Amino acid sequence: MADNTTIIRKVVSLILAVCVDLSLFYASGCVVTHSVFGHLARLWVSAALRCLALTAVTLLSLGDFKPLLIRLITAHSLLPAVFETGTKALYHEETQCGLLADIRCWLMCTGASLAAALFWEITIPDTDDAANGKEKKQKARELFMRVLHLNKPDYPLILGGLVFLSLAVICEMFIPYYTGRVIDILGSQYQPNEFMSALLFMGLFSLGSSVSAGCRGGLLLCAISAYTCRIKVKLFGALTKQEIGFFETIKTGEITSRLSRDTNLMGRTVCLNVNVLLRTFIKTLGMISLMMNLSWKLTFLVLMETPITGLIQNIYDTHYQVKRLSLAMQDSMALANEAANEAVSGIRVVRSFNTEKQESRRYDDRLMDTHILKTRRDTVRAVYLLGRRLTGLAMQVFMLYYGRLFIRSGQMTTGNLVSFILYQSNLGQSIRTLTYIFGDMLNSVGAAGKVFEYLDRKPNVSTEGKLQPDQLTGHISFRHLNFAYPACPNKTVLQDFSLELKSGQMTALVGPSGEGKSTCVSLLQRFYEPQDGEILMDSEPLKSYDHRFLHKKIAVVNQEPVLFSGSIRDNIAYGLADCSLDEIQEAARKANAHDFIEQLEKGYDTEVGEGGGQLSKSERQRIAIARALVRQPQVLILDEITSSLDTESENKVQQALASCPNQTLLVIAHRLKTIEKADQIVVVSGGRVQERGTHQELMDRKGSYYNFMQQYTVDTINLYL
Structure with a gap:
């Protein structure tokens, strides 16, 4: 009421x-x-x-x-x-x-x-809206200045583009003037000299405008391409430096969307948008001055369209295009990319579980969400264009009406009115472009903000260590570790975990799955930082070592090895720029891979395919072992590698490892037969060290390890019956 x-x-x-x-x-x-x-x-x-x-x-x-x-x-x-x-x-x-x-x-x-x-x-709101708007404009300004600074190597190209831009605009402004001049000459007493002079100048200005516009576009497109390539490399480098936990919390589709779409938008922020902004601004000022010279009254009438057009554009940019639909579109496309990437990367699982239709349906749902957002965006844009064109049409009607009155009263000639109409149509487009370009720049700067979030992000696992000792024994100490993964901070994986890995000894970790064995390997590789406790190598904290030095001295072979597209030689020497073929072959022999590689048509130059798909799992496993051994690491970690090897290959690998007496070896295995000769066997359960000792000591103790061995023996007998 x-x-x-x-x-x-x-x-x-x-x-x-x-x-x-x-x-x-x-x-x-x-x-x-x-x-x-x-x-x-x-x-x-x-x-x-x-x-x-x-x-x-x-x-x-x-x-x-x-x-x-x-x-x-x-x-x-x-x-x-x-x-x-x-x-x-x-x-x-x-x-x-x-x-x-x-x-x-x-x-x-x-x-x-x-x-x-x-x-x-709309443009200068009151109270809290003004404060919020000022803060957003300040942030957009800071982002724009950062983008501008990143364009520094391209300044010569941009400057050349701006010079040609100015020439193109100046030439283009005089074309409507000489068009009206020709009409006046034809409508009055025909003067051949004046007519030819007007045509000559109009042709020269047209030619100058076209040539300058072409040079301007070529230079600025080169600048955009160079900048986009540079920012993609910079962003990719920043992403590869992030800790593993970052990639577990950020979707792959979002990362690829930032690398592909947002970096392209950033390239447009300066080179393209500033180009359009300056060109339109110079052109607008020039046309207004020439229109004032033709008829100041009609010019004031035409300029009344400006606040209305600006109001419509501001509403569209602020409340629809930039704030809601564009950002939602970016997120939606990132989700669609993520669904496609997951299905393609896991195509074997999709095929084996007969979920092709399910994955197609999931991708279709993501695309439908994007389609709905696009439809809403296009509907809003259609209403916006309708309002803008109706405004322009109304202004043209007023202009023609008053133009006729001015011609009848002798204040204008017919040629002047034609020139004025040509200028007015260009002026309306220029004003609409000016109001639109600010919204587009906000959109581009918004994309830049997301890219800068990744560029500015500091990894939670520091890689700023400097220690590179000449001698390293590889003595590892886990001291009272408490750890939970970033994706599940409430689930503690390791609790008060302590362990010694001695140089020249083989330590085996056994226990049920999911109890913390692989987590120890991840922490030793510095994929994560423990919440409490520390890991020492030769009595120095692991984080104090140089990142490159540490990962050359600690090598890991996982149960599911990852190979990259390229030759076998490239995969074995991965990350080693000065690795010779002899060293590669020696490592392959130790990994029992040399014989099957030599039987291939191109030998070590054979392409492995994407993810090593042209090789069997056993072959990929042996190449991964060779990739670790070629580094001559001080600490070698084998995580369930024997599951893919036959008995002969396993024995040869063990003999090769035994030939490195000063190497610290950490093995995780479910095939307990392979670790009986270990110097130390550690039973991990519930994130703690439950038992430790040699095989015989643990069997005599008749604890958890004894029960594991008994169960393993029964399972093996059942397997062969």
Whole structure:
């Protein structure tokens, strides 16, 4: 009920204000006929009275009013007086609306003041909106300056592009002028010399505009390409430095979307958008000056379209294009990419479980979400374009109407009007481009913000260690570790975990799956940082060692080895720039891989295919072992590698490892037969060390290890029965 009362009060207040204002407006016209005041004095007195009257009516009916109403009342009251005073001072003329007071003049002034007030409200909001808008603009400005700084290597190309841009704009501005000149020459007494001169200049300006525009586009496109390539490499380098936990929490599709789409948007921020902005701005100023020279009255009429167009564009950019739909579109496309990447990378699992239709349906659902967002975006854009074109059409009707009156009164020629119409069509497009480009730059800067989030992110696992000792024994100490994975911080994997790995000894970790064995390997590789405790190597914290040095001294062979596209030689020497073929072959022999490699048609130059798909699992496993051994690591970690090897290969690998007496060897295996000769066997359960000792010691103790061996023996017998 209260809401209805408020609405009624506002409607009554509006009607009353309109009636009072119209009465004063017509009274002002009556004063003209009786010559009570001078022309300008009458306008300013009328403006003051209307402002006071409207303020009084608003206060009496509403009791209070917002700053928006103050600006609207002030602009509405003062606009006729300001316009007439400026016209009289600059051009020594008096307009029709200044001499007569009728409903058309009142509606024109009301529309202009309303558009100005609304434009002010949208672009410079009050109170909290102003503070939030200022903060967002400041952030966008900072991002833009960062993008601009990254363009520093391309400054010569950009500068050359701007020079040609200026030349193209200057030449282009004179083409409509000479078009109108030709029409005037043809419409009056034909002068061959003047006609040929006008055609010559129009042709020269057209040629200069085309050549300059082509050079400008070529230079700026080169700058965009160079910048985009550079930022992609920079972002990829920043991503590869992040800790493993980062990739467990961030979706692959999101990362690929940043690398592909957002970096391309960043490239447009400076080179393309600034190019369009400067070109349009220079062109707009030039055209306005030439239009003022042709008819200042028509120019002011045309410029009335600017606040309305800016208002429509601002609403579209702020409330739809930038804030909601564009950001939602980016996230939706990232999810669709993620679904496709997962299905393609796991195609074997998809095929084996007959889930092709399910994956297609999942991808279709993600694409449908993107389609819905695109439909909403296109609908909003269609409404926006309709409003913009209706505004332009209305302005053209007004311009043609008043242009006809000016020609009849001798204030313009037909050729001048044609030139003015050509300028007006270009000016309208330029103003729309100016208002649009700010929204597009905000969109591009928003994409840059997401890229800079990754570029600025500091890895949670530091790689700033400097220690590179000449001698390293490889003595490893796990001291009172407590650890939980970043993706599951409430689930503790290791609890008060302590362990010694001695140089020249083989340590085997056994126990049920998921109890923390592989986590020990991940921590030793510094994929993660423990929440409590520390890991020492030769009595020095693991994090104090140089990152490259550490991973050369600690090598790991996983149960599921990863090979990269390229030759076998490239995969064995992966990460070693100065690795010779002899060293590669020696490592392959130790891994029992040399014989099968030599039997291949291209030997060590054989391509392994994507992910090593052209090799069997056993062959991939042996190449991975060779890749670890070629580094001659001080600490070697074998994580369930024997599951893919036959007995002969396993024995040869063990013999090769036995030939390195000073190497620290850590083995994780479920095939307990392979670890009986280990110097130390550690049983891990519940994230703790439950038992440790040699095979015989643990068997005599008849604890967890003894039970594992008994169960393993039974399972092996059942397997062969």
